[in-house]
Amino acid sequence: MPLRKRHVVLAAVLLALAGCDxxxxxxxxxxxxxxxxxxxxxxxxxxxxxxxxxxxxxxSPTGTYVGQKAEGFRGELGxxxxxxxxxxxxxQTIRNKTIQDSQAYHENVAxxxxxxxxxxxPGNPVLMNRWEQAQGQLNTINDDIIxxxxxxxxxxxxxxxANYLLDSVRAAFSLSGxxxxxxxxxxxxxDETQQTVVLIERLLNELSQDISRQQQYVNNEKQNLxxxxxxxxxxQLYGTSFANRPVMTAPSQMAxxxxxxxxxxxxxxxxxxxxxxxxxxxxxxxxLYEAVNNALTRYPNAGFQVVAVGxxxxxxxxxSRNTAQAxxxxxxxxxxxxxxxxxxxxxxxxxxxxxxxxxxxxHVRLQ
Numbered sequence: 001m002p003l004r005k006r007h008v009v010l011a012a013v014l015l016a017l018a019g020c021d022x023x024x025x026x027x028x029x030x031x032x033x034x035x036x037x038x039x040x041x042x043x044x045x046x047x048x049x050x051x052x053x054x055x056x057x058x059x060s061p062t063g064t065y066v067g068q069k070a071e072g073f074r075g076e077l078g079x080x081x082x083x084x085x086x087x088x089x090x091x092q093t094i095r096n097k098t099i100q101d102s103q104a105y106h107e108n109v110a111x112x113x114x115x116x117x118x119x120x121x122p123g124n125p126v127l128m129n130r131w132e133q134a135q136g137q138l139n140t141i142n143d144d145i146i147x148x149x150x151x152x153x154x155x156x157x158x159x160x161x162a163n164y165l166l167d168s169v170r171a172a173f174s175l176s177g178x179x180x181x182x183x184x185x186x187x188x189x190x191d192e193t194q195q196t197v198v199l200i201e202r203l204l205n206e207l208s209q210d211i212s213r214q215q216q217y218v219n220n221e222k223q224n225l226x227x228x229x230x231x232x233x234x235x236q237l238y239g240t241s242f243a244n245r246p247v248m249t250a251p252s253q254m255a256x257x258x259x260x261x262x263x264x265x266x267x268x269x270x271x272x273x274x275x276x277x278x279x280x281x282x283x284x285x286x287x288l289y290e291a292v293n294n295a296l297t298r299y300p301n302a303g304f305q306v307v308a309v310g311x312x313x314x315x316x317x318x319x320s321r322n323t324a325q326a327x328x329x330x331x332x333x334x335x336x337x338x339x340x341x342x343x344x345x346x347x348x349x350x351x352x353x354x355x356x357x358x359x360x361x362x363h364v365r366l367q
Contacts, residue, residue, distance in 0.1 A: 043102035044213035046095050047206040051088040053081035053196055059185040066178035070185045073169050077193055080161055084200060087155050091207060094151065098144040098214065105137035105221075112228060116237035127232045134225060142218050148211045152204065159200045163280035166193045197280065201328050208335040212344045271307070271363035277329045278359040285336050288364065292340065295366055302366050304337060306330050308351040309361040326360035327351050333362045 056078045061067055112130050120127065169190050173183065231237055273291045275284040295302055308330035310323030330349055337347055348367065 043099075043106055044217050046098060046210045046213070048095075049202070049206055050092065051084065051199055051203045053084050053199060054192065056081065056192060057188050059188070060181075062179055062181050062185075064177055064179055064182055066172060066175050066182040067185070069172050069175070070182060070189060073165065073172070073186075073189050073193075076165055077189065077196065080158060080165065081196060083158055084155075084196070084203070087151060087158065088203065090151055091203070094144060094147050095210070098141065098148075101137065101140050101144055102217075105134060105141060108134050108137060109221075109224075109228065112232070113237060116231055116235070120235050122235035123233055124235065131225070131229060131232055134228075138218060138221055138225065141214070141221075145211060145214050145218065148207060148214070152207050152211065155200065155204055155207065159197070159204060160281065162193065162197045162200055166190070166197055166280055169193055198328065201331065204335060205331045208338055209344075212338050216344075271365050272304075273364040275329070275333065275362045275364075276359055277326075277361065284333070285340075288333070288336060289340055291364070292337065292342065299366070303346040303348065304342065305348050305350065305365040305367045306334050306337070307363040307365065308349070309357050309363055310351070310353045311357045311359065312353045312355040323351060323353055326362065329360050330362045333364065337364075 056074050059070060059074060061071065108130055112127055112134070115124075115127060169186060172186055272295060273284070273288050275282060275288075292304070295304075308323070308326035310326040327349075330351065334347055334349055338344055354361075
């Protein structure tokens with residue numbers, strides 16, 4: 001399906017970070033706790049959701065132009081859902097392979113640590129061979145991550161097609177020459193396309209979390225293997241690599257390095273970036289990248305609060321249901337931040353409503 005470029009509605013506030021308000025509180029470490037015991041560094045759990053589209057309801061020809069458009073939309077939605085089913089099957093296959101590869105690697109490393117714990121000779125050739133095998137196993141796990149990223153790119157394309165199809169179905173309501181049956185079929189199509197969009201968003205969100213966990217795991221294990229090589233060389237068991245342990249930089253140290261302390265972080269005021277989703281396809285990542293890059297240049301330890309802002313009421317003054325939609329958009333922004341390399345531990349997600357919002361919005365704030 002050809003994808004047209006869409007007009008972007010984006011409000012980005014690139015603040016002068018040197019003038020941020022002070023809240024007077026120390027900035028905490030953004031890394032999670034790490035145990036010195038290697039046995040606790042288990043492979044991360046992967047998602048287990050099975051993503052199955054609900055299908056497309058049949059429709060009868062009406063003999064109108066709008067009816068023909070609806071028939072075409074049904075065919076496109078059916079093709080899209082078939083692609084999602086195929087991508088879901090691919091996801092389950094990659095997950096099973098990743099679990100098996102991670103378990104094999106972890107069992108090998110755990111065996112080496114058990115041998116070192118009871119004592120062995122320095123430079124034990126048996127352990128050296130197993131260490132080389134562990135390196136190959138870790139490379140295989142990294143290959144699994146590459147497969148996940150390739151699948152994520154394919155699903156992202158499906159997401160763009162789904163959002164385009166949803167916009168097209170909604171635009172068909174304004175076409176002239178329709179009968180009541182045409183609009184009934186369009187409403188069914190709109191609901192089913194919206195369900196497909198939500199399913200794809202959830203699939204992407206879960207896959208993004210899998211990728212982030214696996215990347216963090218592989219990065220940690222590369223450091224742990226270096227520490228393990230030293231342990232084998234000396235015939236003594238050490239803990240995990242120091243590179244994987246959290247480090248908190250004291251305000252005095254930050255000042256000595258010419259960096260702003262905790263008081264320089266922005267706890268309120270205008271958001272760093274505000275994205276208004278008046279349609280499903282909004283190009284916001286360029287502005288988001290620029291803002292985050294500027295923020296991290298000024299505050300290397302900064303975290304980000306992603307806030308889903310839903311309209312408090314809809315256009316006719318009734319309670320809005322767009323809070324859930326705003327949260328889906330916020331999860332999309334979180335995935336963008338993660339794909340840009342922001343540590344997931346630095347990102348917090350929340351949701352609220354605002355009487356000033358006419359469409360779902362996502363605000364990104366420093367914390």
